[in-house]
Amino acid sequence: MNHSGEILILTGPPGSGKTTAAQALAREPGSSKVHLHSDDFWHFIKNGAIQPYLPEAHDQNTIVVDVLAQAAEGYASGGYFVIVDGIVGPWFLAPFKKIAVAVHYVVLRPPLDVAIRRCQERGGNTLTDPAPITELHKQFSSLGQFERHALSIDAHVPEDVLGAISKAVESGAYRLTQ
DSSP, X not given: OOOTTOEEEEXXXXXXXXXXXXXXXXXXXXXXXXXXXXXXHHHTOOSSOOOTTSGGXXXXXXXXXXXXXXXXXXXXXXXXXXXXXXXXXXXXXXXXXXXXXXXXXXXXXXXXXXXXXXXXXXXSSSOOOHHHHHHHHXXXXXXXXXXXXXXXXXXXXXXXXXXXXXXXXXXXXXXXXX
């Protein structure tokens, strides 16, 4: 995959395989790549952080996404293919739409039971509570004008998901319009 100077936002609910796919894409031959794991940008807040899935986190989340978009644009302007992996719903796209480089937006959409199971199997300090996972899954289940950006990943075989993402980017059909 050779998309120097472009950005791919790889998103979907928790447990959709965003990070697994982003890491695999970043290792593929072709252009130089940067993987920006958006969770890291929330974890940079050390004091006063609010869980990003809570309604009262709106202002915090807006700032974090603005910083994430600026970082992605900086790397893309330097000639890197930037893979932004995280929960970036349509409600967070405004700063990415302002970027002067091509931005692809791919939403991975697994079945809810698969998403919950994957989150609970991960372990560590990750989201495992079915309630917020279900709520986030609902938010990605009907995307309105962005529905064409959704990739159903019912089979959830990593190689198939990676192939579908690559095909989506190559097609140009998942680019955000200015």
